[in-house]
Amino acid sequence: MEKTLIGVFAAHDWESMNTGLKNCFEELYELEMGRPNNDRILNKFHFLFTGGTFKRLWGLDETGAYELSENAKKFFIPISTKLPSHRDGGTIILSNLISKRKCTIIWSFLTPLSAHWLNPENLALARLCDVWRAKRLLNAGSIISWYTNEAKEDSKRRKIKIPIEVPLKNIENDEEKVEAKNFKHCQYEITVPKPYKLKKIIERGKGKQNLDKKTVALIAHNEMKPRMVEFAIDYQEILEKFGRIITTGTTGKLIIEKTNLNNILPCLSGPFGGDIEIATEIIFGRCEVVIFFIDPLNPHPHIDDIRVVFGACMWREGVQMLANEKHARDWMERVALGWIT
Secondary structure (H helix, E strand, O other): OOEEEEEEEEEEHHHHHHHHHHHHHHHHHHHHOOOOOOHHHHHHEEHHHHHHHHHHHHHOOOOOOOOOHHHHHHHHHHHHOOOOOOOOHHHHHHHHHHHHEEEEEEEEEEEOOOOHHOOOOHHHHHHHHHHHOOEEEHHHHHHHHHHHHHHHOOOOEEEEOOOEEEEEEOOOOEEEEEEOEEEEEEEEEEEOOOOOOOHHHHHHHOOOOOHHHHHEEEEEHHHHHHHHHHHHOHHHHHHHOOEEEOOOHHHHHHHHHHHHOOEEEEEOHHHHHHHHHHHHHHOOOOEEEEEOOOOOOOOOOOHHHHHHHHHHHHHHHOOOOOOOOHHHHHHHHHHHHHHHH
16 A cells, blocks of 8 residues: 655644644545545545644543544544654654655644744754655645645655655665554554663673674764764774664765775765754664764754754763764774773
8 A cells, every 4th residue: 555645743832733733634524525435535645643743633632622523533543653752753753754755745833933843853854845845834724725726636746655664774785664553543653762771871881892783873064074084994993893884975975985894874965864864763772873073163054954963862862972073083992992892
């Protein structure tokens, strides 16, 4: 079964936006019921809800104020997937699917009257929608107009296999997929592992480590790429022990050209979604070390994507974040070297 994906989320802190989203889905349900069965449109799409938005629409939050009618819920259940909450990486996963050109339409009910729409995850997602030409519909009126005038043609755009699969990097075949799981309230659910507990981090930090089971991410801004290549050459003996090295696209290609490392998996270029791909690896617990050579003296158009990487590291207590060359070299000499000797 293949369908066109629509990502949906709303600001948790604004009543009018959640009411507008609820009323929009109720109106869409009524419009669909007014069509003959063989002419219904929305069952050709599949909806990806971030966790909090899904809970509000399905009446699973504390208030129940934005719960859909029972008939509307029954209609949308078979064509819905619940992602993690925004806090747990749901928006990052949506951005990843946009970068991979799997999701081509976003319905975002945010308000300029609160800070929610200025979150780095939301700004990065909006930017990537523009980069990859995904449609962004920002209110109920634009969605109803889209349903009337564009939905039938859009249902033919880039159909994706259901259940949804989140693509992750894998050394054997260069891609691994995390599939959605069954969930009692909707047809599918994509979950992420819980963050490590601090006690386990401390225990894992002692003694020799099995680096072949660990992943290191290497990221460098344009002006810092030559220094990252030099860093990779200097510490090639340690880096080659890691099971995977994930990099943003250009950085990875430069390192491959100058070293004998064969465990490098380049993602997209940072401005085209590579930072988001690495953030996705982090939230799924698949990256233990992030080495990021940041250029502090020049502006970066995709600064919000960069902040998303930092945010993912903050959420995942088991990740070592090294944000400059001095720290990275000290860590290699004092920590990583001890892991292999």
